[in-house]
Amino acid sequence: MSHNTFGHLFRVTTWGESHGPAIGCVVDGCPPGVRLDAEQVQAFLDLRKPGTSRFVTQRREPDQVKILSGVFQDDRTEATYGGQVTTGTPICLMIENVDQRSKDYSEIRDRYRPGHADYTYDEKYGVRDYRGGGRSSARETASRVAAGAVARAVLGDEIKIRAALVQIGDQTIDREKWDWDETEKNPFWCPDAEAAKDWEVYLDDIRKSGSSVGAVIEVVAENVPVGWGAPIYGKLDSDLAMAMMSINAVKGVEIGAGFASAALTGEANADEMRAGNDAPRFLSNNNGGVLGGLSTGQPLVTRFAVKPTSSILTPRQSVTAQGDEVDVRTKGRHDPCVGIRAAPVAEAMMACVLADHKLRHRGQTGS
Amino acid sequence: MSHNTFGHLFRVTTWGESHGPAIGCVVDGCPPGVRLDAEQVQAFLDLRKPGTSRFVTQRREPDQVKILSGVFQDDRTEATYGGQVTTGTPICLMIENVDQRSKDYSEIRDRYRPGHADYTYDEKYGVRDYRGGGRSSARETASRVAAGAVARAVLGDEIKIRAALVQIGDQTIDREKWDWDETEKNPFWCPDAEAAKDWEVYLDDIRKSGSSVGAVIEVVAENVPVGWGAPIYGKLDSDLAMAMMSINAVKGVEIGAGFASAALTGEANADEMRAGNDAPRFLSNNNGGVLGGLSTGQPLVTRFAVKPTSSILTPRQSVTAQGDEVDVRTKGRHDPCVGIRAAPVAEAMMACVLADHKLRHRGQTGS
């Protein structure tokens, strides 16, 4: 049952609420002998950490991860692997919540914030930890990033996974100017240096007015071997769609040419092949690296849309848990574009899906 | 493991190849006492059946379904339920393949058709039933439609699930002219009568030239109760994304405002609420009926893009299994737009996802 778990052989179960004592995850199915220490995981968490620029939430969380189980180091592993490694047992990663500002939450306790899960959670569960969104908070994604660090260790260095924002609000990048290195140089994960500059001005306006906008993020995995995935209901692309859509505020996912492919002709859409050295060479990648649910060896390309942050300064009409009409307005720290922080989360989800399929591929084939 | 199974409590496992003796599915988890007979299932299969218009494949398959298990009728059930009902045991549905034209498949045996799963299947499995696409054929979707009929019986009449094509190639409908009744009056499941007429001309041209185009399909479920779904990894929208993306040739999925929401401001995107009679009333539905992965009670709206049929008359460059360069060109019967036949399949997938979550909802809540 996939309530709080995703993956099959590389399984990630996350737990924790925004304002509880801690959040974390259990990664089950990680093979033994994979080099893993807290620093490795921390590096990825630091990329997602709140409070790193004025464009993301100002909550101050050090997000220090602890590995509670599943790894071991002694003379023997030192000699064989060069350090601490996984043992094949479940890896529990914990991040303590520190900045649980003791503020008064009584206002949002009973007021359903439009665009949030307040109303639906209350209707489903009858009880809800409303502090900071509780379980539905984007804070849960820190656990995903931690799990993603383990997934990357399983995948190895050759498989390269990177995310970039290709649109913020109505501002898009110029794909001709794509430079992956740029994504690390601006606070927007933007691969187009010029666009990034414009976005800074654009988003400052949004931020100051207490408004928000959405975004489109592209995630690419390179050097994925041919044949990962599983027809019919374990397709690599349907697993990716599920994974990306499970990220907070995501409203759409596409692979390769995506929605644009609807308007193409069969001639234009066909990814033609020519003989290559070890494998056929594709002349285009409209299929985004997947055919029949299996990887083609081309870059795996997915893109997803994040809606604008629902927490805004302008009052919006709503109702209370008691059914009274109210206006709701969000004060205090917030993200003008939650899509920005979705980039490292999306990389982590891509890594987890691929790690799972790497392991599944072995069980499906060979003898 | 989700290779050939989807759903958790309402589980569907499909089996069968395009040119094997039969295809079908096992539906496990259907509650007892649900009225179900072969006619009910057949009605939905007839909607999907090939050969019904010149715009879909001319393969002649009667697609007669047989229920091999899981139902029972005797005096007692007759008296209690009025006819044949499910017993809570697995329901095996079988459709025999009839039109397995004994044609020569040697040409596609070794030639990788661009846009098809030929190359990836061969790489993964080393062996492949290439006749008509084998397991990767859209013929598998008949099993989904059969399972969907069972799902609808579980959901009952109140939940209404309908699909419509909103785009074919570069032709879109006028949403102002939306009339659900029209979808049954033209071969395109088009809700806009005028657009349907234009599409007939447009698609005839495509068909005659041996080309193909893609499509965008919208699926809507009405009267879904509040609270179905499951955070964090069993979200109703991520399950729908997975389900739709698993349909052959689908390259993108969106919920509610979807990709368009990226360009919206938080103010415009907020679905405001006012007090209603039994439940809050939403003033818009940008969220497409889902908040935090749970249904809001509003119409559940998903949209997905289908790429153009890969089988076209114009030769495309490719390679053989032996690595030689060849040109590939598809002769014979084919669909100018496979998206048309995706409509009933999408309805079935929506029904299956909802039936699963209906059952899951019980296990998650109440006592």
Add this chain to the structure above:
Amino acid sequence: MSHNTFGHLFRVTTWGESHGPAIGCVVDGCPPGVRLDAEQVQAFLDLRKPGTSRFVTQRREPDQVKILSGVFQDDRTEATYGGQVTTGTPICLMIENVDQRSKDYSEIRDRYRPGHADYTYDEKYGVRDYRGGGRSSARETASRVAAGAVARAVLGDEIKIRAALVQIGDQTIDREKWDWDETEKNPFWCPDAEAAKDWEVYLDDIRKSGSSVGAVIEVVAENVPVGWGAPIYGKLDSDLAMAMMSINAVKGVEIGAGFASAALTGEANADEMRAGNDAPRFLSNNNGGVLGGLSTGQPLVTRFAVKPTSSILTPRQSVTAQGDEVDVRTKGRHDPCVGIRAAPVAEAMMACVLADHKLRHRGQTGS
């Protein structure tokens, strides 16, 4: 969800009722390139077939299996594998029910047979196909035997799986006289030729009096590699316990020394080891080939108890579905010892568990 499915990577879903049109199973996860044809499966079904001796049910079922999907043969597979092979897609096996004697079942419709699932099914489901036990009939085990044949093909010839009856009623074998070849020479799967002769007389008495007795069956798998299994909840022994206990009428399962180990001292129970050629050599096998849930390389030994057939001639007190008190007595064909037919079923279950763990082992280790 494990209602009608067992296994994780080698997954078997069975379907069908005793008196429906057919029974069968879908085997999902079988790797590609495994030689498989109907004759192979049929050979195992013939061993389980009813009506082969006077000690088992006289129902006449040819039990002819058809492979509906998942296999392929052409020149290419012929050349590579020598015949028809699996393709990695789901294998649907179907056995049509033939001898559905049109007898009057009205008597058992409302009378709860002691020891049967009549009462519990009615309470749970409210509706039940009571003809011949419906889904709870031992007829379902034919599907398991069919699936077991596929599992054996996955395991290969080196792993040898055999079952033997070591007790019928209060009659036990002399383990000193154990000869596997004998199990094929008497109708009891008895490895002790002398005991088999005694059992014939003993069981004839039981049969003639319309009574029944239970049995204990031992299943042994040889040449299982070291390390198959999965701590903590996928232990090889707990999976075997689950598998054997799921067979109709089974009331107990043990591994190695089993219940007898409770009375042993630590000194007597220890399976000491000495250096061997390729692997350590064990001096005893009280652990039955499993340590910490993982195979040791020694023979995997499990034993299970089957209760006496519940259908007997002597009237037993019971109640009707309406709550009236009645006497129930079973007329017609029946097994004096259902344990006899459990032997091939147990072999099949052992094969399925091992095939699953063979595939799981790959996903758990290596890189």
Add this chain to the structure above:
Amino acid sequence: MSHNTFGHLFRVTTWGESHGPAIGCVVDGCPPGVRLDAEQVQAFLDLRKPGTSRFVTQRREPDQVKILSGVFQDDRTEATYGGQVTTGTPICLMIENVDQRSKDYSEIRDRYRPGHADYTYDEKYGVRDYRGGGRSSARETASRVAAGAVARAVLGDEIKIRAALVQIGDQTIDREKWDWDETEKNPFWCPDAEAAKDWEVYLDDIRKSGSSVGAVIEVVAENVPVGWGAPIYGKLDSDLAMAMMSINAVKGVEIGAGFASAALTGEANADEMRAGNDAPRFLSNNNGGVLGGLSTGQPLVTRFAVKPTSSILTPRQSVTAQGDEVDVRTKGRHDPCVGIRAAPVAEAMMACVLADHKLRHRGQTGS
């Protein structure tokens, strides 16, 4: 995949090694609104705690549990439920390891202790946290007991689950003298006061000689409603068999009359029924409360055998990881009979299986 997870709707994932920083579990699927605080869980942990008598391991662990997620208390829950309750989100329970005596483990690092998982883990994983048994240590069962406390809260007070030791070594109880209250008055969970006195002498001898013996534990659940369970592969009894067999050192499991039923006749074994007030009344319970995999409403009775502790003072022959022959002998604190501490663990497993089936029952039936 069931490596470190058990249950389907009430899912328990345990993590942690004997000598890592902490052990614990994530309970997913617990319904909302169930009263749960740390004291409740602690009470069950205290019953299992090491060091409580001279007959169990002298490791000193306070075993203080922390609830890291999944519960909430505020004015609103206080008013509605009277205190802290579950929210329907995953419950992470953590127990820090305190007494990780910094002893020298180099001796067992390379020496395979007979009866332990040392050899098989090394063969499977190639790397192993050998300190105190690592993941294969019985310490993992503390996590099960913690999860069991949550399961009991889900089940409510009416369902009564109790365990008793009915055999230690070759000493059995007199079932005529069964008194559940006695199980709390002696260190053996023995329901026969006289036997308990004898066992004290008997086990002191075993303990002083550095030897060990096995045990048989009986677990009974009363007031389980009719119809819980799921044919064919989710049977209540096969799930119990799996659960009990997964406990360290267990070698056999039986239900109701168990292995003894093999020797019974059908007449003697039949649990006859008479009309009762609300439900039929059974005249015996050879079936142990399960028919066809579904609960009958009678007490659910299971029994399992635990092998003698493998850690003993007398040297046993073995080999090293390098293949050299050695003698192995366990010094220091140990259990003369690990079966004693299995009693609360078995209760917890019974509770978890029942909580899972309580939730599953809802999804399977009704509408």
